[in-house]
Amino acid sequence: MTTEFVWDADNNTAAMSTTDERTPLLSASGQIMSIEKIGISQQTLVSTDGLGQAKRLPQYLAGIAATLGALAAGMVLGWTSPAGENGVNLAKNYDIKISTIEFSWIGSLATLGAGAMCIPIGIIADLIGRKTAMLIMVVPFTIGWLLIIFSNSVLMFYFGRFITGLSGGAFCVAAPLYTAEIAESEIRGTLGSYFQLMLTVGILASYVFGAIIDNMRTLSIICAVMPLIFFGIFFFMPETPVYYLKKGNEEAARKSLIKFRGDEYNIEAELQAHREALEETSGGSFFDSIKSRAAKKGFIIAYGLMLFQQMSGVNSIIFYSSDIFSEAGDAISPNIATIIVGTVQVVSVFFGTLVVDKLGRRLLLLISITVMFLMTLLLGVYFYCLDHTTAFNNITWFALIPLCTFLIVFSVGFGPIPWMMMPEIFAPEVKGIAGSSACLFNWLMAFIVTKFYSDMKEAVQSYGTFWIFSLFSAVGTLFVYFLVPETKGKTLDQIQRELNG
Missing domain, CATH: 1.20.1250.20 (MFS general substrate transporter like domains)
Structure with missing residues (x-):
């Protein structure tokens, strides 16, 4: 059993959960939540609890x-x-x-x-x-x-x-x-x-x-x-x-996201989601990746849509x-x-x-x-x-x-x-x-x-x-x-x- 903070990317909410490492968390509807574990401080967690609306x-x-x-x-x-x-x-x-x-x-x-x-x-x-x-x-x-x-x-x-x-x-x-x-x-x-x-x-x-x-x-x-x-x-x-994240420049990525979302929006959770992805x-x-099921399906969908377009x-x-x-x-x-x-x-x-x-x-x-x-x-x-x-x-x-x-x-x-x-x-x-x-x-x-x-x-x-x-x-x-x-x-x-x- 472990206690950890988890981020529900679908609902933009953070929570503290005690779970077995092998047990998935379920949402209120009984669906498996898309969880991204985030190593963030308690101070950051508090600030994401009051997450403001991003500027669009x-x-x-x-x-x-x-x-x-x-x-x-x-x-x-x-x-x-x-x-x-x-x-x-x-x-x-x-x-x-x-x-x-x-x-x-x-x-x-x-x-x-x-x-x-x-x-x-x-x-x-x-x-x-x-x-x-x-x-x-x-x-x-x-x-x-x-x-x-x-x-x-x-x-x-x-x-x-x-x-x-x-x-x-x-x-x-x-x-x-x-x-x-x-x-x-x-x-x-x-x-x-x-x-x-x-x-x-x-x-x-x-x-x-x-x-x-x-x-x-x-x-x-x-x-x-x-x-x-x-x-x-x-x-x-x-x-x-x-x-910037692909190039390993996290500070530049953070500044970029702030420019797109505004100063009042806490960008750490979104930044972490990008990082973990x-x-x-x-x-x-690359050659291993294109052999994955998702990549093969992606190619069929992409080429099909372009052909019929x-x-x-x-x-x-x-x-x-x-x-x-x-x-x-x-x-x-x-x-x-x-x-x-x-x-x-x-x-x-x-x-x-x-x-x-x-x-x-x-x-x-x-x-x-x-x-x-x-x-x-x-x-x-x-x-x-x-x-x-x-x-x-x-x-x-x-x-x-x-x-x-x-x-x-x-x-x-x-x-x-x-x-x-x-x-x-x-x-x-x-x-x-x-x-x-x-x-x-x-x-x-x-x-x-x-x-x-x-x-x-x-x-x-x-x-x-x-x-x-x-x-x-x-x-x-x-x-x-x-x-x-x-x-x-x-x-x-x-x-x-x-x-x-």
Whole structure:
């Protein structure tokens, strides 16, 4: 029998307990408590008994600052749409001849660059820190945009798009990792949603500036300014406490956590929870860790979510939204239609940030992919009717309804949640590499879909292409229902224990 102080991480309470070493403590409901033994002084215990509410404004501000890089990445993605069908506006503004195949490469090389950066940024973030890794990404961002701004050949566009894609892909890994490590478990979902929110704001900004300015070179200059704004704001944000703990710098971790939680909040219990989570997994090697049951399940969930996110066809819709509306008819100007689509995305993602920690990840994923299945099925029917019947001849604007509905549910569910869950489902010692590899897989799928979208249209027509996307969403619905767990409101340690069974 031993007497010890224990911390119940689920309820944020400390208690003195006399137990046998082999006997688990039970909560009032009879469930085994998630206990983390904490070697703290009696004085500290007294202070945690009156644990104050942590300040959340510093966490929100840091989350927004970090994801300004995602806004810059969104402008890279949205840049292709104002270029016009097959790059006609781009060719005119730069006085460069661009073929259909060359423009498909200009559109898709950004995704290939993003994929190429996913694994290196995970390693860099572990070596020099999440904050520093994101700040240095401004350099390739600037170089890439300068190549695009001063392009005098298709080859310069290729290099510029690939390099801006490198930085965009880096933020897809580093920004969600940063927000997950600074947030309390109660608001981790909200902060995780900021990445997708800022990404859609960036896409919308490209649509709006592209419609107003009608000059691709000027649009490129505006896009090049955004990474510099990110640098100026994010430079003043703290590094994550988890990174400092991984480096053995407990004093820096303590100071970081105080900045995120406020001076009146006793951070010792939370700091100890992070410390013990790292200690639990620091004994084995990386290769031992990825063989664990939790890691294997994490890989299946991560790769599955990324596959179905991209094979829903979302990036084809974003990259070629102007083309889609040109094909659908002239009832609405393609530029106006894309702005409507972009606005719908931003509003939807913002709504998602408000409900993701209330409704939960799994429910939103299920609703999202089920409706995406129905909307791509309907888009296929619409384009089939345009080609073979006269049913939609007087309502060619109808495509806007399923397209906007698709983007609404995508932006609430399958857009932000897969990125949000990456840092949640992997243990700290594999999080960087595992999350990066899932990101790489995501961007490779994005490259395949965007590069061969035009080829798919030629092979099976627009309706056949959307029906293929619909089929993938149908399979994705089953995947989410049977394999994806709920992580809402759970500590990272709890999630790992559940995945381990």
